[in-house]
Ligand SMILES: Nc1nc(=O)c2c([nH]1)NC[C@@H]1CN(c3ccc(C(=O)N[C@@H](CCC(=O)O)C(=O)O)cc3)CN21
Ligand SMILES: CC(C)C(=O)C(=O)O
C-alpha cells in the first residue's frame with residue numbers, strides 16, 4: 001500500500017481535539033473478529049478489563065492479569081486498522097508506584113501495539129498519569145464508578161447522588177486531565193455531575209452510565225449486542241444476538257440428533 005492511501009489509526013491527539021464536537025464513538029472488543037466489526041464504525045476500541053467478567057467468567061475485574069490484557073490486546077490490534085486501540089491496565093498492575101505503572105504500561109504498549117492505556121482513579125493517580133505521559137505513554141483516565149475499587153466503594157454504585165460528593169469527583173477529573181490524560185471515561189455518575197465534569201475539563205469525557213452530556217459514549221460490546229445476561233439501566237440492547245445464538249444452537253442440536261446435519265451440501269464425495 002502506498003504511503004498516500006495507507007489508512008492511519010486515530011491518535012490520542014485526534015481524540016483530544018474532539019472536545020465539544022461530534023460525539024466520540026467507543027466500544028469494547030476483546031477478539032480480532034469483533035474488533036474488525038467495531039473498527040468499521042468506532043473511533044476508539046477499548047480492550048476493557050471487563051473481559052475478565054464478560055468472557056472469562058470471573059466475578060469481578062479484580063482477578064484480571066497483565067498477561068490476559070496483552071493476549072486480548074494483541075488480538076484486537078490485529079483485527080483492527082483504523083480505530084485507536086486502548087488497553088485497560090488491570091488491578092494491581094499500576095497502583096503501587098509510577099515506576100510500576102510505567103513498567104507494566106510499557107510492556108502492554110510494546111507487546112500489543114496499542115495506542116494508549118487506561119487506568120482507573122482520580123486525584124490519587126495524577127502523579128502516575130503524569131509519569132507515564134511525560135515518558136511517551138498516552139493515558140486515558142477513568143473516574144466516577146471505578147469497578148476495580150468495588151470492594152472499598154461498596155459495590156457497583158452510581159456516584160454523585162449526594163451533591164456534597166460533586167466537588168471531589170470534579171477535582172478527580174480536573175487532576176487526571178491536568179496530569180496529561182487525553183480523554184477521561186466517566187462511569188456511573190448522575191447526569192448533572194457528568195455535565196459539571198464535562199464542562200470543567202478541557203479533554204473529552206467518554207461516558208458509560210453518565211448521560212448524553214459527555215463528549216462521547218462507550219459500552220461493553222457484548223452488552224449492547226445482547227450477549228450478556230441482565231444488563232444495567234445504562235445499557236441499550238441494539239441487538240439480541242444471545243437469543244439468536246440460542247435458537248441456532250438448538251436447531252443444530254436437533255439437526256444432529258435427527259441426522260438432518262450434515263446434509264448433502266456438507267458432505268465430501
Ligand atoms: N458486561 C459488563 N458491562 C459493563 O458495563 C461492565 C462490566 N461488565 N464489568 C466491569 C464494569 C462493571 N460495571 C457495572 C456493573 C454493574 C452495574 C450496576 O449494576 N449498576 C446499578 C447501579 C445502581 C445504582 O444506581 O447505584 C444498576 O442497577 O444499574 C454498573 C456498572 C460496568 N462494567
Ligand atoms: C466499561 C469500560 C469503560 C471499561 O473500563 C471496561 O470495559 O473494562
Ligand SMILES: [Mg+2]
Nearest residue numbers: 048049050088
Ligand atoms: Mg475497565
